[in-house]
Amino acid sequence: MAEQSNGTLTLQVKPSMIDEFVKGAKKGFYVAVENITPAMVLAYALILFLNIIGVMPILAKLLGPIMAVFGLPGEAMVVLTAAFFAKAAGCATAATLYSQGVITATQATILFPACITMGTLVGNFVRVVMVSQTNIKWQPLLLCSALVDAAVVMWLTRFALFIMGVS
Amino acid sequence: MAETNQKEYKVTWKGWLSLTILVISLSGIFTNANAPWKALDFMVLTGNFGEVAKGIIFTGKGGIGAKDGFMFALTLFPTVMFALGCIQVAESLGALRAAEKIFHPLLRPLLGIPGVSGLAFVSSFTSTDVGAVMTKELVDEKLMTDNERTIFAAYQFAGSAVIVNTFGTGGPLLPITVLPVGIIILLIVIAKIIGANMVRLYLKWYLAKNAVVGGSKNG
Numbered sequence: 001m002a003e004q005s006n007g008t009l010t011l012q013v014k015p016s017m018i019d020e021f022v023k024g025a026k027k028g029f030y031v032a033v034e035n036i037t038p039a040m041v042l043a044y045a046l047i048l049f050l051n052i053i054g055v056m057p058i059l060a061k062l063l064g065p066i067m068a069v070f071g072l073p074g075e076a077m078v079v080l081t082a083a084f085f086a087k088a089a090g091c092a093t094a095a096t097l098y099s100q101g102v103i104t105a106t107q108a109t110i111l112f113p114a115c116i117t118m119g120t121l122v123g124n125f126v127r128v129v130m131v132s133q134t135n136i137k138w139q140p141l142l143l144c145s146a147l148v149d150a151a152v153v154m155w156l157t158r159f160a161l162f163i164m165g166v167s
Numbered sequence: 168m169a170e171t172n173q174k175e176y177k178v179t180w181k182g183w184l185s186l187t188i189l190v191i192s193l194s195g196i197f198t199n200a201n202a203p204w205k206a207l208d209f210m211v212l213t214g215n216f217g218e219v220a221k222g223i224i225f226t227g228k229g230g231i232g233a234k235d236g237f238m239f240a241l242t243l244f245p246t247v248m249f250a251l252g253c254i255q256v257a258e259s260l261g262a263l264r265a266a267e268k269i270f271h272p273l274l275r276p277l278l279g280i281p282g283v284s285g286l287a288f289v290s291s292f293t294s295t296d297v298g299a300v301m302t303k304e305l306v307d308e309k310l311m312t313d314n315e316r317t318i319f320a321a322y323q324f325a326g327s328a329v330i331v332n333t334f335g336t337g338g339p340l341l342p343i344t345v346l347p348v349g350i351i352i353l354l355i356v357i358a359k360i361i362g363a364n365m366v367r368l369y370l371k372w373y374l375a376k377n378a379v380v381g382g383s384k385n386g
Binding site for chain 2: 021026040086095098120135148
């Protein structure tokens with residue numbers, strides 16, 4: 001972008017705050033176009049599909065007892081599964097379930113940090129663990145620790161909700 | 168990318184001010200304030216859409232499937248754009264450098280990693296890749312050991328680029344969450360630190376166990 005003139009005068013123009021804001025907002029626009037919108041379209045269509053074929057009640061029954069540990073209904077497992085593949089998909093799925101009244105706003109709040117914590121796990125494994133060249137011996141350990149973190153953050157959020165008297 | 172020149176960097180008052188404002192803005196403490204300073208709050212400034220009919224914004228009512236998903240995604244554009252714009256400005260004013268000053272002395276007790284990793288630590292709040300590359304370089308320059316890298320990678324891996332991702336990919340949940348978004352970020356960071364410490368303890372236990380049998384070698 002910045003023209004590097006190898007002439008006599010090199011103007012070092014520091015980008016102004018307005019330039020920086022515009023740059024960031026533009027980045028946000030592309031995140032919305034490239035990550036959020038496709039994920040929302042997928043999530044809404046997928047949940048509709050699962051609803052029509054009648055899988056949701058079965059999931060709720062099967063996984064109910066496990067998810068109850070985190071104060072969530074069984075259907076919330078769909079959110080975490082989606083998040084594993086992509087953060088945006090997990091969050092979009094949670095928003096969909098909320099809009100359908102399957103989960104409450106409080107339950108969506110519990111899922112929110114978990115989606116971010118354990119989201120896009122495989123992609124980030126490459127970007128963090130491989131790039132930093134972490135000892136290969138401990139790499140499976142790191143994968144597990146991310147999942148444990150997600151469980152921890154759900155309990156932390158429940159605790160925070162309890163403290164702030166929201167639940 | 169990632170120049171690891173850990174040279175003294177002067178943190179200006181702008182850096183401190185922008186960090187303070189960013190934290191206040193995201194913490195949500197002024198969301199319900201009835202005073203001019205509520206203008207500092209992120210959610211207040213994000214605002215609301217106008218209503219087409221009573222209680223119904225332009226996305227309409229009763230939509231389902233992919234079309235409804237698309238309409239909902241449209242409502243998130245302003246939030247994400249505004250958030251990333253603000254974060255970019257705060258970063259350019261030196262908010263990250265100021266945060267580094269705060270975290271530098273805390274990293275050893277908190278994560279068992281050296282203070283020089285402060286810049287990588289704060290960079291990992293807004294970028295997945297910069298932190299990872301810096302971490303590799305810290306080890307290459309012998310400023311960090313292999314085991315410390317494993318602990319640090321455990322911290323960065325879960326919930327990577329937490330601030331940008333919470334506002335970006337977490338966009339769909341921002342209008343729904345009942346906790347201020349600053350609290351959500353804080354909880355994630357706490358969970359990251361807990362997770363990294365579990366790895367730290369495991370490594371410590373493993374080394375202690377194997378030291379008895381024979382020399383533990385460090386890959």
